[in-house]
Amino acid sequence: MNFDLDDDHRMIADLVRRFVDDELVPLEGAVLQRDVAGDGLHLSTAERERIDRVSREMGLWGLDAPADVGGHDLPAVAMVAVNEALGRTIVPYTLPPDSPNLRMLAATVDDRQREAYLAPYVRGETISAIGISEPGAGSDPAGMRTTATRDGDDWLLNGRKIWITRAAEADFTIVMAVTDREKGARGGMSAFLVDHDAPGFNVVRPIPMIGGETTYEVALDDCRVPGWKLLGQEGQGFAPMQLRLGTRRAEMAANAIGMAQRALDMMIDYAPQRTTFGKPLSERQTVQNWIADAAIRIHAARLMTYDCAWKLDQGRDIRTDISMIKSFALEMAWDVLDHAMQSFGAIGVTREMPLAQMAARIRLMRIYDGPTEIHNWVVARNLLGTRA
Numbered sequence: 001m002n003f004d005l006d007d008d009h010r011m012i013a014d015l016v017r018r019f020v021d022d023e024l025v026p027l028e029g030a031v032l033q034r035d036v037a038g039d040g041l042h043l044s045t046a047e048r049e050r051i052d053r054v055s056r057e058m059g060l061w062g063l064d065a066p067a068d069v070g071g072h073d074l075p076a077v078a079m080v081a082v083n084e085a086l087g088r089t090i091v092p093y094t095l096p097p098d099s100p101n102l103r104m105l106a107a108t109v110d111d112r113q114r115e116a117y118l119a120p121y122v123r124g125e126t127i128s129a130i131g132i133s134e135p136g137a138g139s140d141p142a143g144m145r146t147t148a149t150r151d152g153d154d155w156l157l158n159g160r161k162i163w164i165t166r167a168a169e170a171d172f173t174i175v176m177a178v179t180d181r182e183k184g185a186r187g188g189m190s191a192f193l194v195d196h197d198a199p200g201f202n203v204v205r206p207i208p209m210i211g212g213e214t215t216y217e218v219a220l221d222d223c224r225v226p227g228w229k230l231l232g233q234e235g236q237g238f239a240p241m242q243l244r245l246g247t248r249r250a251e252m253a254a255n256a257i258g259m260a261q262r263a264l265d266m267m268i269d270y271a272p273q274r275t276t277f278g279k280p281l282s283e284r285q286t287v288q289n290w291i292a293d294a295a296i297r298i299h300a301a302r303l304m305t306y307d308c309a310w311k312l313d314q315g316r317d318i319r320t321d322i323s324m325i326k327s328f329a330l331e332m333a334w335d336v337l338d339h340a341m342q343s344f345g346a347i348g349v350t351r352e353m354p355l356a357q358m359a360a361r362i363r364l365m366r367i368y369d370g371p372t373e374i375h376n377w378v379v380a381r382n383l384l385g386t387r388a
Contacts, residue, residue, distance in 0.1 A: 005078055012074065013081035015058055016095075017088075023054055024091040028354055031091055036351050041092055041212030051093060056124070061096050065122040066106050069114065076309035080254045084302075087258025090357040096124035099251055101174060104130075104244035108191070108232035117172065117193055129170035131161035131194075131218055132241065141176075141185045141238065146220060148177035148190060155192060155230065157200070157223040163368075167216035168203050171196055174244075175220065179235055191237035193229040200224060211360030246322045248369050250312070253305045253329035256365065257298060259358045260333040263340035264294045266355070270344060281343060290339040297336070301329040320382045323375035331372055333362050 005013060027047060035041045043051065055061065064079050065071020074082070079099065086095070105118045105128075120126045137143035146159025157177050167173060173194050180188030194201055200223030207215045232240055268291060271282035281287045308321040337359040341348035348355050366372050 005081065009074060009078035009081075012060075012063065012072070013078060013085065016060060016082045017085040019055060019058060019060060020085050020089050023051060024089040024093060027051075027091050028089060032351060032354070032357065035212045035357075040214070041090070041357070043091065043093065048093075052096075052124070055095055061124050062122045063095060064099055065097065065102055069119045069122045071122050076250065076312040077306060080250070080302075080305050080309045083251045083254035084258040084261070087255030088262045090354045090361070097121045098128060100244045100248035101128045101130055103247045104174065104191075104240045105231070107243055108240045110228075112228055113193065113231065126171040127166055127169055129164050129166045129173040130244065131164050131167070131173050131175045133161065133163045135160055135162050135217075141189065141241075144176065144178055144185075144189065146175070146177045147181075148179050148192060148225075151224070153227040155225045155227065157192065157194070157220040157225060159220050160204075161218045161220070163207070163215045164218055165213075165215055167218055168206065173201070173218070174231060175223075176237055176241055177220075183235060185238045187235045189237045189241070190234050191231040191240060192225050193231050194220075194223065194225055198223055198225060209364055211357060211364055213361075213364065242319075245369055246312075246318065249322050249326040250305065250309060252365050252369065253301065253308075253325040256329040256333035256362060257301050257305065259362060260294065260298050260301070260336040263333075263337050263355060263358065264291065264298060267291055267294070267340050267343050274343075274345075287343055290343060294336040294339065297332040301325070301332050304328060320379055323370075323378040323382075326370065327372045327375040327379070330362060330366050334359070334366065337362060 027043065030047070031041055031043065059072075062069075062071035063082060064074045064076075067073045082095075086093075102121065105113075105121065109118050117126075121128060131146075132141075134143070134145060137145065146157065146161065148155045148157050157175060159177065161175065164173065173196070175192045175194045177190060177192060178184065178188055179190040182188065200221045202219045202221065204217045204219045207217060209215055231237070267287070271287050271291070272280050274281045276284070304321075305325050308318055308325050311318050311321060337355060341355050341359065344353070344355065347353060350356065370378075
């Protein structure tokens with residue numbers, strides 16, 4: 001087992017780290033000021049255009065996209081380093097395209113869909129979203145109620161989706177729907193490519209979240225989707241959806257490690273500078289314990305995440321591993337950020353520093369794509385052999 005990146009992959013990971021430190025971190029002050037002013041956490045149009053141009057010129061687009069559509073085809077192990085670097089900043093920027101939806105598309109598109117959807121997506125020309133969750137269904141796919149029924153050569157989708165990131169700006173949304181109620185998740189769930197202007201696709205409302213983020217609720221009212229936009233095979237949407245979720249959970253674990261490492265670095269820099277009652281914080285045993293605990297748990301989370309990614313690249317079953325790293329890395333980062341804010345005192349919980357924003361982001365991620373409690377249950381269920 002060897003987690004060392006080869007020279008090309010290490011060079012790309014180092015390039016992403018330099019891009020984050022040189023181009024994104026300097027924008028944090030302006031981004032935080034906009035959020036404090038009530039304008040939300042975002043880049044200005046000029047900033048985004050410049051960052052897009054710089055990242056494209058650096059060759060950082062399509063890092064894990066298939067080579068046959070212009071990507072670099074990086075393995076999962078290399079993407080851990082990339083996503084850890086991206087996690088070090090609160091600037092809301094994703095290197096195009098978004099990996100989770102990319103992986104699902106790459107695994108399922110036919111030739112026509114490859115040309116119409118995947119290739120433009122890899123080139124950064126389109127934005128995607130995915131609709132899985134539904135009001136009342138939570139983390140249980142068996143609770144999905146959105147249906148897709150045939151109408152001639154087309155499909156009609158009916159139902160509601162919620163907690164969808166980028167639904168209002170996405171050019172297309174991957175919508176999960178039930179095509180056979182009796183089979184459910186085991187042969188009765190399908191995926192569809194739904195364009196933003198498809199008849200019956202309605203973004204009902206934005207839902208403001210903590211940390212300046214926004215998700216959306218979408219209503220599907222006899223939403224007409226041409227037959228060729230069925231993504232993959234009818235009834236076989238569950239496995240590609242799980243591939244997408246697994247990719248996202250590994251990405252989140254790596255992002256969390258990046259945030260925790262940044263918080264630890266800030267504690268290490270600040271502890272010798274701040275004096276309380278005649279001694280620097282670096283000589284206080286509690287702060288020393290926080291720093292030691294953070295370093296140990298970050299190291300453990302990083303090794304777990306690389307191990308999971310290595311197994312993924314080997315084609316192994318990583319369902320339990322994915323739940324482990326999603327649970328462990330995010331809970332670790334939550335504790336590290338809390339201690340970092342505590343060590344900085346009042347300034348640590350202001351909106352002038354990145355720590356509070358990172359903590360808000362981690363708080364969301366502890367629920368996104370399956371809350372910690374569900375992932376712990378999955379691990380226990382798999383170990384106990386009680387899976388249905």
